[in-house]
Each structure stands twice: as C-alpha cells, then as structure tokens.
Amino acid sequence: MEKRRPKLKIFKNPLRRWGWLFLGPMAAAFIIGFVWPFIQGIYLSMCQFKTISMAKFTGFDNYVKAITDPSFIHSFWYTALFAIVSVVLINVLAFTVAYFLTQGIKGSNLFRTVFFMPNLIGGIVLGYIWSMIFDGILSHFGTSILMETSFGFWGLIILMCWQQIGYMMIIYIAGLQAVPEDILEAAKIDGATKKQTLFRVIIPNVMPSITICTFLSLTNGFKLFDQNLALTGGQPFIIQADGSSIKTTEMLALNIFNTFYGSNTASSGQAQAKAVLFFILVAAIGLIQLAATRRKEVQQ
Amino acid sequence: MKSTIKKIAAFGLAALMTASALASCGGSGDKSSEASKTDSTASTASKLGDGSKGKVYWLNFKPEIDETLQALAKDYTKQTGVEVKVTTAASGTYSQTLTSEMDKSNPPTLFVIGNQQGVKEWGDYALDLTNTDIAKELNTDAYNLTDDNGKLVSIGYCYECYGIIANPDLIEKAGHKMDEIKNFEGLKAVAEDIHKNADKLGFDAFSSSDMDDSSSWRFTGHLANLEYFYEEKEAGGWKECPATLTGKYMENYKNLYDLCINNSLTDPKDLATGGHDAENEFKTGKAAFFVNGSWEYAAVSEDVKNATMIPYYCGVEGEEKAGLNCGTENCWAVNANVSGDDQQATIDFMVWLVSDKNASAKMVEQLGIMPYKNAAESTNGFLNDAARYTEEGCYVMDWATNYQPNVDEYRAALVSALNAYNADQSDANWDAVKTAFVDGWATQYKAANAQ
Numbered sequence: 001m002e003k004r005r006p007k008l009k010i011f012k013n014p015l016r017r018w019g020w021l022f023l024g025p026m027a028a029a030f031i032i033g034f035v036w037p038f039i040q041g042i043y044l045s046m047c048q049f050k051t052i053s054m055a056k057f058t059g060f061d062n063y064v065k066a067i068t069d070p071s072f073i074h075s076f077w078y079t080a081l082f083a084i085v086s087v088v089l090i091n092v093l094a095f096t097v098a099y100f101l102t103q104g105i106k107g108s109n110l111f112r113t114v115f116f117m118p119n120l121i122g123g124i125v126l127g128y129i130w131s132m133i134f135d136g137i138l139s140h141f142g143t144s145i146l147m148e149t150s151f152g153f154w155g156l157i158i159l160m161c162w163q164q165i166g167y168m169m170i171i172y173i174a175g176l177q178a179v180p181e182d183i184l185e186a187a188k189i190d191g192a193t194k195k196q197t198l199f200r201v202i203i204p205n206v207m208p209s210i211t212i213c214t215f216l217s218l219t220n221g222f223k224l225f226d227q228n229l230a231l232t233g234g235q236p237f238i239i240q241a242d243g244s245s246i247k248t249t250e251m252l253a254l255n256i257f258n259t260f261y262g263s264n265t266a267s268s269g270q271a272q273a274k275a276v277l278f279f280i281l282v283a284a285i286g287l288i289q290l291a292a293t294r295r296k297e298v299q300q
Numbered sequence: 301m302k303s304t305i306k307k308i309a310a311f312g313l314a315a316l317m318t319a320s321a322l323a324s325c326g327g328s329g330d331k332s333s334e335a336s337k338t339d340s341t342a343s344t345a346s347k348l349g350d351g352s353k354g355k356v357y358w359l360n361f362k363p364e365i366d367e368t369l370q371a372l373a374k375d376y377t378k379q380t381g382v383e384v385k386v387t388t389a390a391s392g393t394y395s396q397t398l399t400s401e402m403d404k405s406n407p408p409t410l411f412v413i414g415n416q417q418g419v420k421e422w423g424d425y426a427l428d429l430t431n432t433d434i435a436k437e438l439n440t441d442a443y444n445l446t447d448d449n450g451k452l453v454s455i456g457y458c459y460e461c462y463g464i465i466a467n468p469d470l471i472e473k474a475g476h477k478m479d480e481i482k483n484f485e486g487l488k489a490v491a492e493d494i495h496k497n498a499d500k501l502g503f504d505a506f507s508s509s510d511m512d513d514s515s516s517w518r519f520t521g522h523l524a525n526l527e528y529f530y531e532e533k534e535a536g537g538w539k540e541c542p543a544t545l546t547g548k549y550m551e552n553y554k555n556l557y558d559l560c561i562n563n564s565l566t567d568p569k570d571l572a573t574g575g576h577d578a579e580n581e582f583k584t585g586k587a588a589f590f591v592n593g594s595w596e597y598a599a600v601s602e603d604v605k606n607a608t609m610i611p612y613y614c615g616v617e618g619e620e621k622a623g624l625n626c627g628t629e630n631c632w633a634v635n636a637n638v639s640g641d642d643q644q645a646t647i648d649f650m651v652w653l654v655s656d657k658n659a660s661a662k663m664v665e666q667l668g669i670m671p672y673k674n675a676a677e678s679t680n681g682f683l684n685d686a687a688r689y690t691e692e693g694c695y696v697m698d699w700a701t702n703y704q705p706n707v708d709e710y711r712a713a714l715v716s717a718l719n720a721y722n723a724d725q726s727d728a729n730w731d732a733v734k735t736a737f738v739d740g741w742a743t744q745y746k747a748a749n750a751q
Contacts, residue, residue, distance in 0.1 A: 016487075050402075050421060050422075050424075050425075051402045051403045051425075052403055053403055072317070090654070110595075118567040131573075139570060139573065142567075142569040142723065143723060144568070144572040144573045144719075146572050146573070146716075146719055147719060147720065147723060200457040211367070212627060231596075233712075234712070235715075235716050236711075236716050236719065236720065237712070237717070237736075239713060239714050239716070239717050239732045239735045239736045239740070240735075241735065241743075242739055242743060243735055243736065243738065243739025243741070243742055243743040244740070244742065244743040245709075245712075245713040245716065245736065247712075254678060258709070260707065261395055261396060261708070262708065262709050298376035
C-alpha cells in the first residue's frame with residue numbers, strides 16, 4: 001500500500017553527494033576568516049578594550065563618540081569629495097583609452113600592457129614614489145605636497161587615476177569587444193554618425209562594464225588607505241585655537257586607523273565603531289549605485 | 301575501483317584546499333588564550349614560580365640591538381637550558397605588534413613600557429616589580445616608571461642622553477674654541493659666524509633639521525624637552541603628566557630652533573620633505589653641530605674622533621650650569637598574565653643580562669650605560685660627557701618629554717605646524733606652533749585621559 005519514497009536524487013548523483021566536501025573548506029575558511037571576525041568586530045564596537053580577550057561591554061557609547069568626532073566628520077566629507085572626483089575622472093579616462101585602443105591602432109596590445117602595469121604596484125610603494133615625484137616638482141616653488149590641502153587632494157587623485165585607469169580600461173575593452181558587430185553595422189547602414197553610434201549604441205551596450213567599473217572605483221575611493229597614508233599621512237593639519245588639530249587630507253580609513261592606535265585605552269572601541277559605520281556606509285553606497293546603473297543596462 | 305580512487309582524490313583535494321585556505325588565517329586564530337584570561341593582579345613577587353621551568357619571550361623595540369640580543373639569548377639557553385625567544389618590532393610599529401602579540405596564547409613575557417602613556421595603556425598587563433630580584437640589582441630608581449597607585453610598572457635597563465653633538469675640530473678651524481660655548485649667546489655667536497663664512501670654510505654650522513618621520517622626533521621630542529624641563533623645574537618636578545602647559549619657555553625653544561634651521565646647510569623651505577642625511581653631513585665634516593643623542597656615538601666617533609656633546613643652550617637664566625638631557629624609554633615590564641614559572645624565568649634572564657660579566661658588557665656596548673650595580677662600565681663618549689657635566693655640578697635635564705600625552709598625535713600636529721613655520725617664518729605661523737605645542741598638550745591630555 002505504502003509507496004516507497006524515491007531516494008532523493010541528491011544522494012544518487014556522486015558529485016552532488018560529495019558537494020559538501022568541495023564547498024566545506026571554502027565555507028569554513030570564509031566563516032573563520034570573514035564572518036566570525038565580522039561578528040566579533042560588531043561586538044567589539046560596543047566594548048572598551050586594549051586586547052580583544054579583555055574587552056569590557058559599554059553599549060553604544062563608542063558610536064556616540066564616533067559621530068561627534070569632528071575629525072571623523074571632516075574625513076567623511078573629504079572622502080566623499082575624493083570618491084566623486086576620482087570616480088568621474090577614472091571612468092571617463094579609462095573609457096576613452098579603451099575606446100581608442102579598440103579602434104585598431106597599431107601596437108594597441110603594447111599600450112594595453114603599459115596602461116595596466118601601474119596596477120601591479122602596491123599602494124604604499126606608489127604613495128612614496130609619487131610623493132617624491134610631486135616634491136621634486138614642488139620644491140622648485142619652495143613648497144611641498146605636505147604644505148597645502150589642495151596639493152594633497154589633487155596629488156592623490158593623480159596617483160589613483162594613474163593606478164586605476166589601466167585596470168578599468170581592461171574591463172571596458174572587454175565590454176567594447178562584446179558589442180555585436182551586426183548592431184554596429186546596422187547603425188552604419190542607417191547613417192548614424194560616429195558620435196551617435198557611441199552614445200546611442202555602444203554606451204548602452206557596455207552598461208554592464210560601466211556598472212562594475214563605477215562600483216569598483218567608488219568603493220576603492222571610499223576604502224582608500226595605503227596611498228593616503230604614504231602620500232601625505234593626513235598633512236597639513238589645521239591647528240585649531242583649542243590646540244586640537246584637523247588632519248586636512250585624512251580619509252575615512254586612515255582616520256579609523258589613527259583613532260585605533262591614537263589616543264587612549266578607550267579609543268580602540270571608538271575606532272571599531274567607526275569601522276562598523278564605515279562598512280555600512282560603503283555597503284549602502286555600493287548597493288545604491290549598483291541598483292541605479294543596473295536599471296540602465298540593456299538586453300541584447 | 302575507479303570510484304574509490306575518485307573519492308580518495310576528491311578527499312585529498314578538499315583537504316589540501318582546507319589547509320591552504322586556513323593557512324592564511326594562521327597565527328591570528330588562537331585568540332582564546334587561557335593565560336590572558338587570568339586575573340592581572342593575582343600574581344605578586346612572592347608568588348613567582350620556578351624559573352628553570354619557565355620560558356622567556358622578549359618583544360624588543362630597538363632594532364639596532366637585535367643581533368646582540370639574539371646571540372645573548374642563545375648563550376643563555378646554552379648555559380641554563382631555559383628557552384629564550386627575542387622578537388624585534390621597530391619602535392614605530394611597537395604598539396601595533398604588542399597589541400596583537402599580547403592576545404596570543406604565548407604572549408611576550410618581557411616587553412617595553414617606556415613612558416607615561418605606555419603606563420596608562422599597558423600598566424594593567426605589567427607585573428609589580430617592587431622587591432623582585434631585578435629591582436634589587438638597580439643602582440638608582442631614577443629611570444623607573446610607576447603608575448598612580450605606586451605600582452612599579454617598569455624599570456629602566458639603560459639610559460641615554462641627548463643634546464647637541466659638536467665637532468671641536470671644525471669649530472677651531474672656524475677660529476673659535478669650545479670654551480666660548482657656555483650659554484646661548486656663545487652658541488649663537490659661533491653658529492652664526494660659521495654660517496656666515498660657510499662658503500669659505502667648506503662647512504656649515506648645523507646639519508639639516510628634516511621634518512620627515514625619520515628625523516622630526518629630534519625636534520618635536522628631544523629639542524622640545526628644554527621647554528618641558530624648565531617648566532617642570534620651576535614647578536618643583538612633575539610626578540605625573542600635567543594637564544596643561546604654561547608655555548613660558550617657548551621663546552627659548554624658538555631661540556634654539558631658529559638657530560638650527562637658519563644656520564644650516566639646508567634651506568628651511570626644503571625641510572618638510574626630508575631626505576637630507578644629517579648624520580652623514582656631520583660625519584663627513586659638512587656641519588659642525590648635529591642635534592641628536594648618545595646612541596649616535598658609535599656611528600659618529602668613527603669619523604669624528606673628538607665628537608663631544610653640549611647641552612641645549614637656549615637663553616634661560618643660569619643655563620651655564622645646564623647638563624645633558626638624560627633619561628630613557630628603555631624600560632622593562634614583565635607580563636602579569638603569564639605563568640609564575642615564566643615570570644621567574646624572565647626575571648632570572650633580566651638579572652643575568654645586567655650582572656653577568658660578558659652579557660652586560662655586550663649590552664653596554666650597544667646601549668651605553670646600564671643603571672645596575674654589577675653591570676659593565678660604559679664606553680660611550682657622550683654618556684661620559686653627561687657624567688662629566690654632573691660631576692662639575694651641572695643639573696641633569698631629565699626627560700620631561702616622556703610625559704607627552706598621546707605622543708604620536710601630539711608630535712604629528714607639531715610637525716605640521718613647524719612645516720608651515722619653516723616655509724614662512726612669520727609670527728602667525730609661530731603662533732600656530734605655540735598652539736600645537738601648548739594647547740595641543742591640553743587637548744591630547746584630555747583625549748588620553750577620557751574614559
């Protein structure tokens with residue numbers, strides 16, 4: 001009477017049966033290396049601690065201190081400005097370079113390699129190299145990159161453009177090469193000008209690349225740390241009347257780092273709270289941007 | 301048969317993946333150490349364990365003595381069988397390294413608490429050293445650090461001195477004598493004369509005063525001490541970090557600072573970036589004065605045989621009786637959270653370092669002078685200068701700099717203000733330096749003591 005339940009398919013297929021074995025290690029590593037520290041980080045943001053094994057729970061005090069810290073607010077706006085300028089410049093320039101390098105210029109493979117190369121150098125090294133370059137030029141005018149906030153800002157923009165354009169260029173080139181020939185041909189037959197082809201045909205078709213490139217450059221801009229540390233380290237400071245100082249070229253990540261090792265035994269928790277806020281901010285901005293540009297993507 | 305092989309292969313691959321994926325997390329994984337959970341106040345000197353069963357782990361902060369320490373550690377292990385591990389974290393990253401090492405299951409048993417801020421941050425992790433064997437070896441308690449409750453948190457294992465290193469040969473070549481330099485007026489006259497005739501002489505007065513990280517501490521830490529010291533002296537000595545400064549001796553700081561930057565090889569405008577090798581300028585005879593400390597003796601005396609050190613003359617009344625700035629940031633603290641056996645082993649090792657004839661000779665060779673009864677004699681010319689000043693009845697300028705609250709942040713702000721001043725020596729820019737120096741102290745004091 002009773003029907004024998006069929007054996008679950010998952011147990012029949014050996015690959016599926018052993019799936020956990022393949023998933024397991026990475027999942028375990030992910031949990032140990034990311035999920036657990038992340039949860040612990042959130043817990044520590046509500047503690048006062050020096051070493052994490054001796055943490056004392058203090059509730060939301062750290063968050064209050066973090067958002068009332070003027071240096072944190074300053075670094076937030078500075079970072080936001082930096083992110084906007086760098087996203088625009090990096091993407092426009094990377095797309096331009098990619099566009100010309102897909103037009104069949106001689107030696108374009110060599111150019112691609114050369115443009116990509118800066119991306120292989122580490123941030124700290126780049127920061128120190130560029131600080132020498134900038135100071136080499138600025139010393140002729142009796143000044144240095146450490147002397148003016150605007151020098152530090154544009155210096156960092158130049159550095160980041162130099163480093164990131166090549167990487168974004170590779171993504172754009174892949175996107176441009178994936179635009180179907182027949183659409184381009186149809187546009188040509190219909191008498192579209194080069195400009196019309198670019199804005200009406202090519203750009204809508206490379207929207208997925210634009211999505212990923214803006215996402216990468218935006219989050220990179222917000223998370224920037226090593227280059228900031230090595231190039232200016234936050235200098236110059238504005239010395240305020242009460243003796244406190246605002247580091248005018250300090251970005252969010254560096255501010256968190258300086259807070260963690262900066263002031264007192266209570267400051268590690270405050271830095272941790274800043275780091276949690278920082279994560280929420282970067283995640284939110286990233287997701288909003290993804291949603292916004294995704295909507296503009298077209299189906300081929 | 302085939303499927304068995306497949307299974308084995310799959311299992312092997314998975315194991316390999318786990319291993320490689322987890323390898324990157326190694327070292328930081330072991331966080332739940334029993335040792336660090338023990339009560340930090342439980343152990344006292346009388347309850348220490350058996351040293352021969354323990355082991356020693358010294359987190360050293362002076363890269364220049366690392367080689368010596370490694371050799372000494374090996375000797376000690378050979379002689380006693382006690383395991384000694386020495387790891388060096390450069391002073392710039394010491395606090396980061398200490399923070400992570402302290403969380404491990406085998407934390408350092410011996411580490412450095414060098415100033416009052418260190419006492420605030422790490423005092424809870426330090427064993428009270430009162431009446432321990434190592435404390436009994438000391439010949440002075442001038443270099444010890446105690447917390448607010450009088451707990452002996454750390455004890456000095458060597459001390460150093462700083463001032464202005466001078467090359468008497470060059471000064472004589474310029475037509476002057478060392479005897480002329482007995483106060484600021486004397487120093488100023490000699491330095492300005494040398495600078496004026498620099499082209500003719502082929503050398504200048506002061507070596508470069510770079511403001512990059514490798515050099516700025518000579519001015520934001522050491523030179524600044526003259527301001528703190530005279531304030532401290534007037535107040536009858538500081539027992540703890542004062543909440544505010546008066547800034548009364550800022551003019552004197554300015555006197556000497558201006559003399560350094562304006563009578564030098566390098567245009568003050570070029571100091572922000574750094575990259576001038578001040579030590580080399582002095583060694584190669586391009587400059588007659590070099591603001592630095594006793595640790596430079598070995599390097600400098602090779603080339604400048606007669607190098608000597610003079611005090612910070614800055615125009616304070618009665619400074620003819622000033623001596624060198626003597627003090628230390630080299631203070632040993634023993635971890636309160638490791639087993640009694642380890643603590644005893646660590647203290648035994650410390651006693652050996654300061655009393656064994658060979659070991660202490662090697663330490664002194666590197667470190668200068670050790671304030672212990674049975675330690676070897678010093679061979680450092682600058683420290684001997686310091687002792688000579690003291691014998692002549694001059695006052696020692698102690699390291700009031702060690703009280704600098706939130707030291708890294710405080711000095712960073714001062715560097716930034718001095719950069720602006722170097723580029724344009726206006727009154728407004730000096731006011732900013734004053735603000736960073738005096739008001740910055742109060743601000744950082746508050747930040748450091750906030751709960």
